[in-house]
Amino acid sequence: MLELYHWEPNIFFLKPLVALAEKGTPYSARYFDPTHFEQIPVNTEALLKLEREGPVLVHEGAIISSSFFLLEYIAEALPGPPLLPAEPFERYRMHAWGQMIALSLAGPVTTLGCACYLAPALRSRPAQQLQQQIAAIEPFERRAAWAALLEPDQTAAVAAARSHLGRPIARIEAALASAPWLAGAEYSIADIDAFAMLATLPELAPDLVSQDSTPHVTAFLQRMRSRPAVRAALALSRTGRPEQAFVPGPEASRWG
Amino acid sequence: MTAMVTLYHWEPNANSGKPMLALAEKGVEYESRYLDLLRFDQHQPEYLRINPDGTIPAMVHGERVLTESTPMMEYIDEAFPGPPLRPSDPRERWRMRWWMRFFDAYFAPSLSMIGWSVFIGPAVRQRDPSELRSAIERIPLESRRIAWRKALYNEFSEQELTESRRRVLFATGVLEAHLSQHSYICGEHYSLGDVNGFNLGYALPLSQPERCNDQKTPHIMEWLRKIYERPATRATWAKGRTQMAARVTMLERGAAKRDSGNA
Numbered sequence: 001m002l003e004l005y006h007w008e009p010n011i012f013f014l015k016p017l018v019a020l021a022e023k024g025t026p027y028s029a030r031y032f033d034p035t036h037f038e039q040i041p042v043n044t045e046a047l048l049k050l051e052r053e054g055p056v057l058v059h060e061g062a063i064i065s066s067s068f069f070l071l072e073y074i075a076e077a078l079p080g081p082p083l084l085p086a087e088p089f090e091r092y093r094m095h096a097w098g099q100m101i102a103l104s105l106a107g108p109v110t111t112l113g114c115a116c117y118l119a120p121a122l123r124s125r126p127a128q129q130l131q132q133q134i135a136a137i138e139p140f141e142r143r144a145a146w147a148a149l150l151e152p153d154q155t156a157a158v159a160a161a162r163s164h165l166g167r168p169i170a171r172i173e174a175a176l177a178s179a180p181w182l183a184g185a186e187y188s189i190a191d192i193d194a195f196a197m198l199a200t201l202p203e204l205a206p207d208l209v210s211q212d213s214t215p216h217v218t219a220f221l222q223r224m225r226s227r228p229a230v231r232a233a234l235a236l237s238r239t240g241r242p243e244q245a246f247v248p249g250p251e252a253s254r255w256g
Numbered sequence: 257m258t259a260m261v262t263l264y265h266w267e268p269n270a271n272s273g274k275p276m277l278a279l280a281e282k283g284v285e286y287e288s289r290y291l292d293l294l295r296f297d298q299h300q301p302e303y304l305r306i307n308p309d310g311t312i313p314a315m316v317h318g319e320r321v322l323t324e325s326t327p328m329m330e331y332i333d334e335a336f337p338g339p340p341l342r343p344s345d346p347r348e349r350w351r352m353r354w355w356m357r358f359f360d361a362y363f364a365p366s367l368s369m370i371g372w373s374v375f376i377g378p379a380v381r382q383r384d385p386s387e388l389r390s391a392i393e394r395i396p397l398e399s400r401r402i403a404w405r406k407a408l409y410n411e412f413s414e415q416e417l418t419e420s421r422r423r424v425l426f427a428t429g430v431l432e433a434h435l436s437q438h439s440y441i442c443g444e445h446y447s448l449g450d451v452n453g454f455n456l457g458y459a460l461p462l463s464q465p466e467r468c469n470d471q472k473t474p475h476i477m478e479w480l481r482k483i484y485e486r487p488a489t490r491a492t493w494a495k496g497r498t499q500m501a502a503r504v505t506m507l508e509r510g511a512a513k514r515d516s517g518n519a
Contacts, residue, residue, distance in 0.1 A: 050362075062347045069353045077346035088334040089320050095327035103361060167398075254365050254416065255403040 002027040002078075003058045005040045008245030009233045011110060012067040013055050014196040017236060019071050019189060021229035023080035031238065034247050035118060037133045052142055053247045067196075068098035071189040085186040094183040097190040101197055102250065105168040108161035109197050110249030112204045115154040115161075117244040122149055145248035164252075165201075165208055169217065172198070176216035195224040200243045261286040264306060265313040266293040267501045268492045270364065271325040272313045273455040276495065278329045278448060280488035282338035286315075288495065294380055299394045310396045326356050329448045341448045348442045352449040355434075355441045359456050363427040366420035367456065371463060372407040373417060375500075380408055428460070428467050428476070435475035439482075446483075454483045459503045481507050 004020065004027050006013040020027055032038040034053040042058055057064040057073065064073045075083040085091050122130060134150070137143040148157065172194060175182055182190040199221060201209040211218045224230050234242060263279065263286045265272035272293075279286050291297035291312055299310045307314040307323045315322045317335065322328045333341040343349055380388065388408060395401040406412055412420075431453070434441070441449030458480060460468040470477050483489055484507040493504045505511065 059347075062350075064347075064350055066354055066357065069350055069357070072353065073346055073350045076349065088331055089317075089322075091334060092320075092322055092327050092331040095330055096322075096324040099324060099327060102357075250361075253399065254369065254420070255399070255406065 001058070001060055003030055004028070004055060005030045005032055005042070005058070006055045007032060007034055007053075007247075008239055008242040009236050010200065010242045010245040011113070011196055011247070011249075012053075012106075013245070014199070014233060014242075015067045015071050015192055016055050016057060016074060017233035018192045018196070018227075018229050019074040019083060020078075021232040022083060022192070022227075023074060023078045025074075025078045025080060029236070035121070035245075037137075050139065050141060052137075068102055068189070068193050071192060072098070075189050083187070083189050083192070085183045085188050087184070087186075090183040090186060090188070094188045094190040097182050098193055100168060100171070101190075101193050103253070104164070105194075105197050106249040107252050108164040108168075109201065109204075110246055111157055111161035112165075113200060113244075113246035114149055114248055115158050116204060116246075118246045118248075119149040119154055123152070141251055142248075145251060149248065160252075162205060162208070165205065169198075169201075169208055169214060173214045173217050176220050191220075191224065195221065195230070199224075203243065260317060262289060262316040263287070263313060264289045264291055264298075264303065264315075266291055266298075267496050267498055268455075268504075269458075269496075269500055270368070270455055271311075273492065274325045274452055275313050275315055275328050275332060277451045277455065277488060277492045278332045278341060279336075280492045281341055281451065281486075282332060282336045284332070284336050284338065290497070294376065296391045296394070299391065299396070304396065308396060309400075311400065326360055326452065329451060333448060341446070341451065343442045343445055343447055348445075348447075352442050352447050355449045356452045358427070358430075359452050362423065363431075364456050366423035366427070367460075367463075369412060369420040370417065370424065373410060373412050377407045377410050381410075424464060425467055428464070428473060431457075432473045432476050435479050440479070446486075450479075450483055454480065454489070458484070458507065459500075462503050462506055481509060484508075 002025065004016055006017060006029065009017050030040075032040060032054070040052070040054055040056050042056060042063055051065040054065070055067060055070065057070055059073075059077065064070050071083075085094060131150070134143060134146045137146055151157075172182070179185065181187050182194055198209065198217060202218070202221070207213065209217055225234075239245065261279065261284060263275055265276055265288065267273070268276050291303060293312065297303065298307075298312045303314075304310055306316065306321060309323060311323060313323075313325055313328070315328055315332075317331075322331055330342065342352060392401055392404050392408065395404055438444070440446050441453060457468075457476070461477065461480070467473070468476055484493075484504060489504075493501055496502060496504075
């Protein structure tokens with residue numbers, strides 16, 4: 001039994017949808033909307049609920065979360081194309097990209113997307129009920145991430161996010177200038193991971209990701225979009241606007 | 257014969273200690289290049305030619321340069337013969353990675369914030385202020401410059417430190433609960449998850465004596481002592497040059513008995 005709890009095919013949720021399509025593995029899709037505070041009906045207590053918005057894969061009783069590690073699990077545990085480079089140094093690069101994307105890219109990307117789409121949508125809802133829903137979020141770290149979206153002025157958060165995006169984008173651009181895929185010669189889950197987090201940036205931050213400023217990232221995004229697995233994953237959207245689907249990402253580094 | 261592997265590292269502690277201990281467990285000989293983190297050796301031009309980010313550790317294996325300590329450990333396990341340090345079951349591997357991320361991104365930043373405010377900051381502030389200022393200006397990564405500035409000038413707010421103490425208490429509780437059910441991070445098998453956790457936590461009983469001790473966290477204490485007894489751990493911590501690494505000796509079982517005898 002393989003079940004995937006997911007929302008719209010964007011950011012974290014897009015990753016396992018692409019990987020499962022690449023594998024060609026049948027699974028039961030469980031769609032839920034974390035922006036309406038729907039809870040995943042599996043026990044994520046053991047995961048400290050730090051990843052309470054999902055996605056979560058349930059495979060024969062095992063609860064698998066944390067989107068890059070979830071990709072790695074799909075790659076290692078399921079039959080089909082490996083999605084992992086065969087060569088150890090390419091696999092090191094794949095792991096290093098997964099870490100960099102989680103810790104340096106996901107936060108600022110989701111900040112931009114939330115400020116653009118989720119924050120205005122939340123603020124148009126009845127305030128009292130929304131505040132109660134956010135006050136009930138556990139743990140504290142996730143509650144704080146949601147509460148920050150109620151600030152009417154997102155200017156400072158957006159400016160900080162934009163400045164934090166420069167370095168990870170430059171690194172990805174440089175890597176793709178010297179190899180077809182992020183790990184090197186072979187397509188891997190690092191590419192799925194990066195695509196899921198970068199795909200909306202040409203719209204959200206056109207000065208940072210565009211044909212002119214990042215030609216290799218732009219070509220990479222086009223190459224990814226032409227893959228049947230990516231098309232199949234994007235076609236699972238129920239809203240028709242998956243590129244607007246955002247939830248708050250991991251918190252920024254507490255060291256500044 | 258020259259070693260195939262050169263490791264640039266500081267003390268067996270935190271990120272530097274991860275590849276040191278993983279290499280020792282695999283039985284891989286390496287050429288050790290010690291960099292004094294508190295003297296900013298990692299920001300000197302010779303080292304920046306190896307790792308332009310100026311972070312340690314860095315491992316050079318033939319032509320390959322690896323600079324991220326946790327992915328580096330997985331590479332060490334894959335690229336060299338020796339006992340496997342990762343479980344073969346994908347679920348257990350997922351668990352290992354989940355814990356390593358919890359250590360790296362949740363537990364370690366809070367613990368190190370406390371450690372730097374009480375230990376490293378005051379030690380480094382003894383130096384000439386203008387020398388320190390220019391040392392900070394040489395740091396290549398902006399995020400690291402901010403971190404060093406905060407540490408050196410004690411710019412942690414009371415609110416940040418309180419939050420760090422809360423997280424250390426919480427994370428210690430989570431780890432104790434896990435180890436009360438499992439001998440190691442991945443069940444009964446020693447893995448990179450334990451290598452990672454030991455580097456983070458070996459000094460917890462000294463740095464956080466009210467939170468981590470034989471009464472409150474007996475399973476963490478047993479886990480740390482078990483790991484300390486491994487020959488690879490002994491050999492790795494013997495490479496330490498400072499009092500920081502020497503703190504590990506408090507994990508001697510005799511040391512604990514002596515302490516409780518005195519109490």
